[in-house]
Amino acid sequence: QVQLVESGGGLVQAGGSLRLSCAASGRTFSSYAMGWFRQAPGKEREFVAAISWSSSRTYYADSVKGRFTISRVNAKNTVYLQMNSLKPEDTAVYYCAASTQLIATMPAEYNYWGQGTQVTVSS
Numbered sequence: 001q002v003q004l005v006e007s008g009g010g011l012v013q014a015g016g017s018l019r020l021s022c023a024a025s026g027r028t029f030s031s032y033a034m035g036w037f038r039q040a041p042g043k044e045r046e047f048v049a050a051i052s053w054s055s056s057r058t059y060y061a062d063s064v065k066g067r068f069t070i071s072r073v074n075a076k077n078t079v080y081l082q083m084n085s086l087k088p089e090d091t092a093v094y095y096c097a098a099s100t101q102l103i104a105t106m107p108a109e110y111n112y113w114g115q116g117t118q119v120t121v122s123s
Contacts, residue, residue, distance in 0.1 A: 009117030022096030
């Protein structure tokens, strides 16, 4: 069992930056691939970024590539999402998730989810 708690969301102007954190409980955090997803009102949950357990592999959605960076510190049971050059279309609730796959981009491949943190980007 893994419990995930996101933090770091908020209101930011377009062009600004935020860093989201996701703290995980449990002693097996390092064995999970981690991912970030987001869901805007009226839209489906979409993949943002993923990282393998060893940080050797990362994937990004095309819409955030070059602006967002996913990272993790296994010793702290924490995964991060650094978001730069934010745009109004990045406004959504951001969720972190844990997967037993090597790395995953589909919501169905994730086993545990956090409650989400709101990110609002004003124009």
